[in-house]
Amino acid sequence: QVQLVESGGGLVQAGGSLRLSCAVSGRAGRDYAMAWFRQAPGKERELVAATGWSGSSTWYTDSVKGRFTISRDNAKTTVSLQMTSLKPDDTAVYYCAAGPPASWLNINKYDYWGQGTQVTVSS
Secondary structure, eight states: OOEEEEEOOEEEETTOOEEEEEEEESTTGGGSEEEEEEEOTTSOOEEEEEEOSSSOOEEEOGGGTTTEEEEEOTTSSEEEEEEOSOOGGGOEEEEEEEEOGGGTTOGGGOOEEOOOEEEEEEO
């Protein structure tokens, strides 16, 4: 089992920044690829950013490229999402997830999820 706990959400004005963190614990937690998803009201959950096992490979959905940065520490116990130039469209519940490294871009392969943290961007 892998346990994921997000923190860092909140209310911010458009153009502002937030940093989300995900604490990773449990057996084999370090062996997984990690990702951030988000779900806005009335919309499907979408993959926002992902990083492979080593942290050297990253992927971003087009709408956040150049604004968001995903990273994981060397001990692989924390995954962060630095969000800048936030827009009202970024408002959503953000979830941290862990999945098998070989399928790190397959949204259906993520097995472990955090409880989510709310991000609200006001205009």
